[in-house]
Amino acid sequence: MTNNLRVKSSKFIDETYKISFRFNNKTYYGYKGDTLASALLANGIHLVGRSFKYHRPRGIMTAGSEEPNAIVQLHKNTSRTEPNVRATEIEIYEGLEASSQNCWPSVNFDIGGINNFLSPVLPAGFYYKTFMWPASFWEKYEYFIRKSAGLGKSPTEPDPDMYEHKYIHCDVLVIGAGVSGVIAAKTSAKNGFKTLLLDEKPYLGGSTIYQNSEYFKINNQISSSWLEKEINEIKKIDNLEIKTRTSVAAFHGYNFLLARESLTDHIPLHQRDEKIRHRLLKIRAKKVICATGSLERPLIFDNNDRPGILLSSAIEKYSNFFGVTCGQKNVLFTNNDSAYETATSLLQKGINIKAIIDNREEVDSKLVKEIEKNNIKIYKGYTVVDTFGYKRINRISIMQLSKDGQKVVGSKISIDCDCLGMSGGWTPAVHLFTQSGGKLKFREDDQVFIPDKYPSDQVSIGSCNGEFTLDEILSDISKKLKDFLNIKKTDYENLEIQSHFNKTKRNIWLLPSDKIIGKTKPFVDYQNDATAKDIKLALREGFRSIEHVKRYTTTGMGTDQGKLGNMHALGIISETAGSRMGELGTTTFRPPYTPLTFGTIVGRNVGEYFDVFRKTPIHDWHVENKAKFENVGQWKRAWFYPKENEGMHEAVQRESKAARDSAGILDASTLGKIDIQGTDASEFLNRVYTNAWSKLAIGKCRYGLMLNEDGMVYDDGVTTRLDENHYIMTTTTGGAATVLGKLEDYLQTEWPELDVYLTSVTDHYATISVCGPNSKKIISKVIPNLDLSDEKFPHMSFKNTKIDKIKCRVMRISFTGEQSYEINVQANYGKSVWDKCIQAGKEFNITPYGTETMHLLRAEKGFIIVGQDTDATMTPIDLQMDWIVSKKKYDFIGKRSLYRSDTIREDRKQLIGLVTENPKEVLEEGAQIVLDTSKSPVEMLGHVTSSYYSPNLEKSIALGVVKGGKNMMGQKLIIPMENKQINVTVTDPVFLDKENKRLNA
Amino acid sequence: MFVIHCPYCGEREQSEFKAGGEAHIVRPKQPTELSDDQWAEYLFMRKNIKGIQFERWVHFHGCRKWFNMVRDTSNDEIKAIYKMGEKPPVK
Known part of the structure; x- marks a missing residue:
């Protein structure tokens, strides 16, 4: 096809720069400066897509971002293909490839077009009404509805841009x-x-x-x-x-x-x-x-959606800006002066105008008079009542409006045309x-x-x-x-x-027709195929709020967000319901104004930059030694270190056994560390922990439990008294930032009189934990000058010392139940001290272990993990940790809540141990725990919180929370699984070394 | 997203701050003396007003200081900001 639809040249189009592009697998040409829409129009193409519900042929309507119809699928390759691109916005470039959406097998012959003839049985709310019964059939309906829903196709490969x-x-x-x-x-x-x-x-x-x-x-x-x-x-x-x-x-x-x-x-x-x-x-x-x-408003009349029907301002832009005529036989239809502006532009370019249909009876602006001088027939006080032509408009029929604009009178006049411009005024x-x-x-x-x-x-x-x-x-x-x-x-x-523009306008939201409304299709929302008829139906069915009518009819819910038709929907509701527009209000305008790609929203936060992550100073060693990592908060923590063909289970079993049999080493650098100083530091700890701190001697460590004011366990960790007014607190890895925030909150807002200063030092220290029966021997090799005797360096104490010239703090604390030492050094030395420990531990088969083994070892000892065995509904009493709650202290955070009527209930969920009847059977974490399955509904008593196969005990162990569990020792319970029931017995949560002999072994 | 004038650092983006709920709720000095109802009143009951609300905020990703804010929750207008311990400047 030739560009015979170009009219005179436009300075915005570079006719010396020809560009080829493809639309529906055919090659066309346009010029630099064209949009896809203007280039298609220049090639005589109006039909661009099919509508969403009725699959009616649709063409280019506008010349801007408000376009409801001319939306295309761009690119063919699976990573760049993009649906719903407005042809009116995309500028053509060499090799552009676009295709129509929502049609099969092609835009010219679309099977779905049958919906247009079925439209009498597809009213507003059709899906809501039809697919409700029987309820169990929804799954079957859904498959077909999903298939027919949505416009265009999403890319299936990662975005290369x-x-x-x-x-x-x-x-x-x-x-x-x-x-x-x-x-x-x-x-x-x-x-x-x-x-x-x-x-x-x-x-x-x-x-x-x-x-x-x-x-x-x-x-x-x-x-x-x-x-x-x-x-x-x-x-x-x-x-x-x-x-x-x-x-x-x-x-x-x-x-x-x-x-x-x-x-x-x-x-x-x-x-x-x-x-x-x-x-x-x-x-x-x-x-x-x-x-x-x-934005120019369309006019709402029967069959106002055919290809070849455009906004009058769009016709003007295509001719003035792009130098393209939209038709050879143009008719303009208006209720205001704007269409005459278009007419002057068209005349200037020598484009034929057959007629102008004007709703107004009297029009006398200069602009109109100028047009009349050119012998163009103006039908004043007329309206279009119908249009004809399936894939392109070819004829309209018009009738005279009654004085009140509510009816049409007289006889029909037919006008042949191939393009109709509408102007309903401006929004x-x-x-x-x-x-x-x-x-x-x-x-x-x-x-x-x-x-x-x-x-x-x-x-x-x-x-x-x-x-x-x-x-x-x-x-x-x-x-x-x-x-x-x-x-x-x-x-x-x-x-x-x-x-020369005159502002008079004759606004009729829904133009009258000679047919009853049920027989017409006056489209309000073109993209979603919502007609004035649908809106009236919604009102008859009792919808009144504009927001409800919108959702019921889907008016304004397309990718164009109803930029063209929303005002008419409001107008029709207002007229039908007899309410005032000003009181009716508008639907909510939500961002974005035009659709954004996901890429734009995500920006650079993709792949490894999706979220920031933190690495310990020893991270590279873990990578070199093939560790698998797990995310804990923002930290990458070594999870387990598989050897050769080991899976997670084998690795964890080996690591756990080695730690108890000889020696294990753990990178604990991620633990939160807060440096606490000030003359009131001891008093401060008294108030934030459940146990007493004033009498803790310098050089000693103590485990503390922190509650929320509601009495629920919030965090735990070991705090060490470094000096009279100097402590270092450790927190859980994930809780470090929020614990510091909470402590600051109390310090600044409730107890500003306390002389206490808090500093986060989590990243300043590397923490290396060496545990197991041979840990003492290894540490003595690494730090020969340190007296490690149980008398001089007992469990729960710390020493300031040096490894060569490196200052370090060594804590003798244990999260595994084994004798263990935690070396804290300035972060930069972490890797070298770790290497030293590995070297010294070689003869004892020192085994690096990850978080999974750490979890297993502590579970054997019944030590809780805050956030795994607790969930913000567990008090220390629920955890069977009454021993850590001071009876003597007058107050601490959460104390008063521990004897609220709800927290003293006997039937609260309480932490217990579980062993399975079959010692090989490992429970699933999160599994429900019940007593009796014969009665329906089955009462759920609790759930499994931690579960492992213990290589040291050679049996399956689990922790769980069960209603009234404290008084259920020895009780047989049932874990119902998908295909079976597992029999378990309630036990004490401490499975191994109840007497803590191993700590000093 | 608000622009918040931290009383210690000056104007900063809202993303640097965290809200901390209703302001001027003083922790009881002697919780043990309180009935369950009185304690629950302190612990759980918050006004959540549509209109002028007194709130606590913290410059969490900045100086870590807590302060108070008077905000109209109906239009997010910040009426006043004042340090902890200071009297509210309005109403």
């Missing part, structure tokens, strides 16, 4: 670079404000930049020429940053905005390597100027304003919602503020900017404006 996030701080952010935005940005920047100007289009100037008509002039120049000079000037201003192809997605409180800057979507694929595709801008602006413009694009929390008011004169109350330092100017004509916009802008920016004068004080 790069994305990034960027923070921007500015004094003034101007959104939209139309005539208002350009003036605002220039004024702001010239007055010294650091200014950022954003526009979603690839060019500046909005719709004024292609306004070439003699009827619209600024200072006696055609408005586009005047604006072009302004744009050339602003490009030279230093403190003004301009970003095009940048769509503001969200406007949050405190002038925080998100915008998507599109960087490579308009260049050929092979040029995109190593380039950022989208950049998410996180903007914090002191002041925001919304100049987001307005201010207040989306961003309302997202920011702004309140709208309804202007009755021309039936529009406009900004009323600003929630932050922002202002709306131009047509997004309901000023639709050039003279309205420009006569007010200078004063507005002076007030908002607090400046004395602007360059735009005395502009001379010539505008």
